[in-house]
Each structure stands twice: as structure tokens, then as C-alpha cells.
Amino acid sequence: MIFLLIVLIISIYLICDYYIKNYWYKDIQGPRSIPILGSLLHIKDDAHLVFQRDSKIYNDGKLAKYWFCDVITIALFDADLTREVFIKNHEYVNSRVKSPTLNLIGNRFRGIVTADENYWQFHRDILMKSFTGRKIKTLTNSIEKETIEIISFMKFISKSGQLFSTRSNFMNFNSNIIFDYVFSRRIENIYEGANEEQLKVLKAIRDLFEFLALFEIQNYTKILQPFYFIYSKIFGHPSDPLKKIIYKYYKEHCETIDIDNPRDVLDSIISEYRKVNGKEEESSVIPITNELILAAVETNSTTMEWFTLELCNRQEYQVKLYNELSKVLKQSPNESNLINLSHRPLTPLFNATLKEVLRLYPPVPFGVSRLTIKEFKIDNGRFTIPKGSQIIQSLYSMFRDEKHWSSPNEFKPERHINNNESQSNNWFPYSIGVRNCVGMGFSQDELYILLANLVLNFQILPPFENSKINDTPIFGFSFRPNEFKVNLKLRQ
Ligand code: HEM
Numbered sequence: 001m002i003f004l005l006i007v008l009i010i011s012i013y014l015i016c017d018y019y020i021k022n023y024w025y026k027d028i029q030g031p032r033s034i035p036i037l038g039s040l041l042h043i044k045d046d047a048h049l050v051f052q053r054d055s056k057i058y059n060d061g062k063l064a065k066y067w068f069c070d071v072i073t074i075a076l077f078d079a080d081l082t083r084e085v086f087i088k089n090h091e092y093v094n095s096r097v098k099s100p101t102l103n104l105i106g107n108r109f110r111g112i113v114t115a116d117e118n119y120w121q122f123h124r125d126i127l128m129k130s131f132t133g134r135k136i137k138t139l140t141n142s143i144e145k146e147t148i149e150i151i152s153f154m155k156f157i158s159k160s161g162q163l164f165s166t167r168s169n170f171m172n173f174n175s176n177i178i179f180d181y182v183f184s185r186r187i188e189n190i191y192e193g194a195n196e197e198q199l200k201v202l203k204a205i206r207d208l209f210e211f212l213a214l215f216e217i218q219n220y221t222k223i224l225q226p227f228y229f230i231y232s233k234i235f236g237h238p239s240d241p242l243k244k245i246i247y248k249y250y251k252e253h254c255e256t257i258d259i260d261n262p263r264d265v266l267d268s269i270i271s272e273y274r275k276v277n278g279k280e281e282e283s284s285v286i287p288i289t290n291e292l293i294l295a296a297v298e299t300n301s302t303t304m305e306w307f308t309l310e311l312c313n314r315q316e317y318q319v320k321l322y323n324e325l326s327k328v329l330k331q332s333p334n335e336s337n338l339i340n341l342s343h344r345p346l347t348p349l350f351n352a353t354l355k356e357v358l359r360l361y362p363p364v365p366f367g368v369s370r371l372t373i374k375e376f377k378i379d380n381g382r383f384t385i386p387k388g389s390q391i392i393q394s395l396y397s398m399f400r401d402e403k404h405w406s407s408p409n410e411f412k413p414e415r416h417i418n419n420n421e422s423q424s425n426n427w428f429p430y431s432i433g434v435r436n437c438v439g440m441g442f443s444q445d446e447l448y449i450l451l452a453n454l455v456l457n458f459q460i461l462p463p464f465e466n467s468k469i470n471d472t473p474i475f476g477f478s479f480r481p482n483e484f485k486v487n488l489k490l491r492q
Pocket residue numbers: 112113114115124291292295296297299300303362363364367368369370429430431432435436437438439440442443
């Protein structure tokens with residue numbers, strides 16, 4: 001009898017769940033959902049391609065509705081509509097999805113990337129003040145110093161006839177800069193191999209990235225969430241090792257801080273926090289700094305990998321870029337013989353190439369999901385976006401949409417120079433609106449200085465003569481190529 005009752009309850013639940021997912025919120029079409037999992041199986045593998053396909057099927061290519069288990073999800077396929085949601089209606093979409101993963105990383109949504117509607121504005125203001133309160137020159141110095149280090153390592157590798165591993169070295173480069181900027185903790189000789197303590201830090205960052213797959217069931221199924229929390233309490237969470245390290249840095253900073261003369265971003269955040277609210281300092285400052293590291297390292301490293309890969313497969317562009325860079329350095333030389341930010345306005349082709357790489361391979365191909373805190377209408381009232389929806393920007397399909405880009409799958413940096421696509425406001429790999437990427441300027445400076453000096457100093461060749469490096473993307477937390485090595489030939 002009890003068994004029959006249980007079967008009956010489960011059956012009713014499944015029928016209701018199926019009905020809600022497929023027959024409610026009917027003004028936005030999407031693929032059919034099954035009970036419990038919703039549309040998760042539909043988008044699980046190569047979601048960027050699934051969204052690209054769906055953008056040709058549903059709602060005139062503007063958006064589509066999916067169910068990620070219990071969470072109604074709207075994927076935006078159209079750049080104009082994305083602006084309408086993220087700029088015009090920004091106050092309704094400034095929260096993040098309340099998933100257990102974001103909860104645990106962000107200390108109950110108290111970080112910056114993970115911050116919900118209660119913390120976001122407050123933490124964003126603190127962070128912006130901390131960035132602008134520091135002299136930006138310090139960051140540029142740090143990037144230039146690290147670039148000299150890595151270029152000298154590349155020269156060593158090149159002379160010794162070894163191949164250059166792109167992923168590990170770019171990760172080391174980016175972690176060293178952000179650790180220096182945020183904690184004043186640069187790892188000496190990182191490219192030759194760090195010491196045990198430093199390796200622990202690098203491992204903590206990498207392990208967390210390995211773990212951070214997107215669209216996991218436990219993040220979207222309410223009934224599973226308590227088990228996930230209990231499991232993480234007992235066995236630990238992949239974000240714990242990095243947080244432990246950052247806790248140590250935080251304590252050291254607290255002991256030695258001079259509030260009026262902050263040494264680094266961590267000092268600045270602590271000072272700003274103390275000005276407004278001393279109460280939750282530790283539980284907020286640790287996730288904020290933790291998430292700065294997470295947001296910075298993977299995205300920039302991925303972009304560096306794609307840029308190197310594309311140029312390695314296109315020797316003709318390397319020649320063009322080399323000619324442009326060497327000419328400007330001759331025109332305005334400097335002591336270090338380094339391309340720096342003052343050269344940027346004089347290198348239009350290089351700038352366009354970087355833009356083209358970010359268009360074809362946006363490192364965060366779906367943006368970072370937002371959560372709606374109120375129902376609202378878009379597209380002249382045609383679509384209602386329900387409260388509690390997860391909003392995804394399908395950047396990959398938008399950046400390859402014929403509506404906005406000619407021959408969208410082709411690598412054509414020139415499209416960004418002096419033609420009708422060059423002024424396009426449909427290029428936003430760093431997202432748009434008031435909650436866009438905080439690190440956009442930081443990222444652009446780092447990418448420019450490192451990659452320009454790479455092209456200036458070396459010819460980038462594939463490991464085997466006349467071969468091409470595989471450019472099929474791997475879809476995970478970010479959007480990266482298969483790990484690859486290159487042969488760096490020193491230019492004379
Ligand atoms: C190629 C490099 C990068 C790309 C493509 C990128 C892209 C993005 C995107 C799409 C978002 C989501 C914004 C939204 O919710 O609409 C974001 C957020 C964020 N990014 Fe980046 N990012 C990059 C580099 C960086 C760097 C270097 C830093 C740190 C210095 C950084 C820090 C952040 C932070 C803190 C947020 C959260 C902002 C907030 O929620 O208010 N990013 N980024």
C-alpha cells in the first residue's frame with residue numbers, strides 16, 4: 001500500500017513537472033523538456049553549438065527557453081535583445097543564480113563574481129575604489145616586468161631546442177601578475193619551476209578550474225542541494241585550498257596594513273571595507289579576492305592560447321603583425337626594447353587581431369549567468385522574462401551570426417578596421433551594462449603587452465613542419481583549445 005502511494009506521488013510529481021516545464025511560460029519557445037532534468041541533456045555536450053543551432057529555430061533567432069532541472073533559463077541569441085536586458089533592464093538582472101557551487105565559492109554569495117543582489121553593488125563599489133585608489137602604473141609595471149621574465153624564458157627554450165608549452169606558461173604568467181597586483185606575492189622563477197609552497201598555490205587554482213564544469217545537475221536541482229552541502233562539509237570543497245591560502249595572506253595583511261597607504265589591492269579592499277562596514281570584513285574580503293584570481297587567470301590564459309594558435313596556423317598574419325610592431329618600435333623606441341601601451345594606438349592590425357580572436361573564441365562563451373529578481377517584458381512586450389530565471393548570453397553564437405558579421409566563421413581581423421563592422425557594438429566578450437567585466441582594462445593591457453612582445457621576438461611555428469594545430473574548442477568552464485606546444489624561433 002505504502003509502495004503504491006509512493007509510486008502515485010512520484011507519478012503525479014513527474015506529470016506536473018512535465019506539464020509546468022512544457023506548458024507554462026509559453027510566450028518563449030524552446031526545446032521540449034523532460035521531467036526532472038528539463039533540457040539539460042539537450043545542451044549538455046557542446047552547448048555552444050546547440051545554442052547556435054537553436055538560434056536558427058526558436059523565436060525568430062532572438063532567444064530560447066530551457067529548463068536546467070528546476071531552473072527556468074533564457075538564452076539570449078540576439079545582440080539588440082541582450083542590450084535591452086543587460087542595459088535597459090539591468091536592475092532586474094543584477095543577481096547570480098543561487099547554486100550551491102556559487103554559494104560555497106562566494107561564502108553565501110558574498111564575493112564579487114558570485115555576489116547576489118544583496119552584496120553586488122556594495123562589493124562592486126569597494127572593488128572599483130580599490131582599483132582606482134592605486135596608481136595604475138603599478139599594474140603596468142607588473143605586467144611589463146612579468147613580460148620581460150617570460151620572454152627571457154622563451155628565449156632560453158628556443159635556444160635549447162625545446163617546445164614551449166602554452167597552457168602552463170600562460171597560466172603561470174597570468175597568476176603571477178594577479179598575485180602580485182592583489183597580494184604583492186609574485187613567484188620568482190616561476191617558469192623554471194616554483195617551490196613546494198608556490199606549487200600548492202598553482203595546484204589549488206588549477207584544481208578548482210578542473211572542477212568548475214558548467215551546467216551540473218546538483219546546481220539546478222533543489223532536492224539534491226542539501227546533500228551537496230553535507231558532502232562538501234564532510235569531504236571539503238574544491239574551492240577550500242585556494243581560500244585557505246588567501247585566508248593566510250589576508251591575516252598577514254591585517255597584521256601589517258597601513259590603512260592610509262595600501263600596498264596592494266588586498267590592502268585597498270580592507271581599507272575601503274573598514275570605511276563602510278567593519279562587520280563582515282573577513283567573510284567578504286576573502287571571496288572577493290579569491291574570485292578576482294579565478295576570473296583573471298583562466299580567461300586571459302585561454303585568450304593567449306587562442307591567439308598563439310591562430311597565428312601559428314596563419315604564418316601570413318604573423319609576418320604582417322611583426323612588420324607593424326617592429327616598425328612602431330623603431331619609430332618610438334625605448335630602453336627595454338619592449339612594445340608597451342604607448343604603442344597601442346599605432347598598431348591597428350595587432351589590435352584588430354586580438355579583437356578577432358576574442359570574437360571567434362570568447363573565453364566565457366555564455367557570459368556568467370545572471371538571475372532575474374523581478375518579472376519584466378522585452379521586445380515591445382512580446383516576451384515575458386519570469387522572476388527567478390537564469391539568463392545566459394550566448395556570446396559564441398552571437399559573435400558568429402551572419403546578421404551582424406560577414407563570413408562570421410572566417411578569421412578576418414581587417415573587419416575591425418575602417419569598415420562598417422569596425423564600429424560594431426555587437427562585440428562584447430567582456431559582457432555589457434553595469435555588471436560587465438571589472439577586469440576588462442586589466443585584461444586588454446596584459447594581452448596587448450605579452451602577445452605583442454611574443455610576436456615581436458619570435459616566429460611561432462607548429463611542433464612539426466607544415467602541420468596545423470588542432471583548433472577544435474573544448475567546452476568547459478571556459479572555452480579553450482586542446483593543450484598544445486609551439487616551436488618558438490627567435491627573430492634576429
Ligand atoms: C579575456 C579576458 C576576460 C574575459 C573575456 C572576461 C569576461 C567576463 C564576463 C563575460 C563576465 C560576466 C559579466 C556579467 O555578468 O555580465 C566577467 C565578470 C568579471 N570579470 Fe572578467 N573577463 C576577463 C578577464 C578578467 C580579468 C583579468 C579580471 C580581473 C582582474 C576579471 C574580473 C572579473 C570580475 C571580478 C567579474 C565579476 C563582475 C561582477 O559580477 O560585477 N575578468 N568577465
